[in-house]
Amino acid sequence: MHGRNHTAQVVRFGQEFLLIDCGEGTQIQLRKFKAKASKISTIFISHLHGDHYLGLIGLLSSYHLSKRKDPLRIFGPRGLDEIITSHFRWSQTRLSYPLEFTETTTEGKVTLLDHPQFTVSSFPLQHRIPTTGFIIQEKEGLRSLIKSKLQERPLSLEAIQQLRLGQDYQNANGASYSVKDYCHPSASLRSYAFCSDTAFNPLLTAYFEGVDVLYHESTFMEADSLRATETFHCTAKQAAQVAKLAGAKKLLLGHFSSRYPDLDELLAEAQTIFPNTSLSEEGITYPIPTS
Helix, strand or coil: CCCCCCCCCEEEEEEEEECCCCCCCCCEEEEEEHCCCEEEEEEEECCCHHHHHHHHHHHEEEEEECCCCCCEEEECCCHHHHHHHHHHCCCCCCCCEEEEEEECCCCCEEEEEEEEEEEEEEEEECCCCCCCEEEEEEEECCEEEEEHHHHHCCCCCHHHHHCCCCCCCCCCCCCCCCCCHECCCCCCCCEEEECCCCCCCCCHHHCCCCCCCCECCEEEHHHHHHHHHHHCCCCCHHHHHHHHHHCEEEEEEEECCCCCCCCHHHHHHHHHCCCCEEECCCCCCCCCCCC
């Protein structure tokens, strides 16, 4: 409604494509905005309300029809594996690709995916049914060497490898080489947190403190805060309070009620608390630059 679709986000990290939630119409949106659906390697589902997962079966079926061979990982709540299995059993479909399902939990922060370049962890949210948020955190990569230093004092391959790993080096003769002298400072490690449906809970900020970009549901305006409480959702102002408490650098508002055709008022409410707030919009890419 109002040109807005159900929740689905593609997160790209290098050559890895992750999908967070898969509401109805996700495939249409992927094609419309030329997102590379075939490159998605992992799908994370926050909870089993339809606007967050009803597009999943169709996407999995399309992968089968296109004869996908690459494995696909799915992380989601208890019951999702039963839904997937039941559908394909009754449709007598034997998928053309390996499908690996891992059940999420609402018991604290849990590392789900440990990639060489980043990790993806889940954390509990406060909703009517078991729901998790997700945080993607970049790992420190190899350090860049200062070329002028190498010209002044050539190093062995072993020394170079150890310094690039961020470790000081000492050779057999006792000569020492420090990382700070031979390597450029590391860029700050980037992070992105996704807070799906949840009631306002300041304690959740411990899971994504200092995050670069926080996506947080903001279903209602403050005038409808009672309705937000009853349905375990947040207002835009509450989302801004969460971002401020967490020390986030940027806030993206999302998951808007259809009662608001114009979202500028939600944005204005949030910006009174947290100025660096934006509306998450269909098809827009929000880069997190290195610094």
